[in-house]
Amino acid sequence: MGAFNALVLKQTCPACGRKIELRIQFKYGDTWQYEYSPGDLVRWGGDDIGRPGRKHVVVDGAAEDCPACDHELPDYEVHVENDRIARAVPQAGRYDFAAGGGTFIVLDEYRGWSRMRSRSDRDLTRGPIPSPTTGARVTTGRPVR
Ligand SMILES: [Zn+2]
Numbered sequence: 648m649g650a651f652n653a654l655v656l657k658q659t660c661p662a663c664g665r666k667i668e669l670r671i672q673f674k675y676g677d678t679w680q681y682e683y684s685p686g687d688l689v690r691w692g693g694d695d696i697g698r699p700g701r702k703h704v705v706v707d708g709a710a711e712d713c714p715a716c717d718h719e720l721p722d723y724e725v726h727v728e729n730d731r732i733a734r735a736v737p738q739a740g741r742y743d744f745a746a747g748g749g750t751f752i753v754l755d756e757y758r759g760w761s762r763m764r765s766r767s768d769r770d771l772t773r774g775p776i777p778s779p780t781t782g783a784r785v786t787t788g789r790p791v792r
Pocket of ligand 1: 660661662663664665713714715716717
């Protein structure tokens with residue numbers, strides 16, 4: 648209980664401007680305090696959260712405070728594509744993790760997605776990440792033109 652993994656990013660703190668190693672805690676894959684860098688494969692085969700082999704999963708990531716100045720940093724979306732940590736971006740309310748059942752959302756199964764898929768298949772194949780504006784539409788279920 649309480650185990651998590653951490654994605655370590657080189658970042659510049661927005662408050663103190665120092666270059667820091669930002670640690671983003673997340674729960675996906677085998678959760679055993681593993682430290683990952685972007686591009687790493689997620690480990691499986693222990694205390695697994697989620698299932699391997701998903702195309703695209705977005706995981707709720709909790710950033711630790713800045714190690715230099717203790718500034719509180721925003722939460723992150725950790726994107727896992729084909730079990731590889733692709734990238735992490737600050738959360739902008741695009742995904743409702745609580746409604747998705749907890750710590751991650753499988754985008755292949757995301758309901759807002761299938762609604763969008765039927766209307767604009769081409770946008771989906773080109774880039775699975777919605778822009779902040781289209782993401783808001785997905786979340787509210789408003790039709791996408
Ligand atoms: Zn700082």
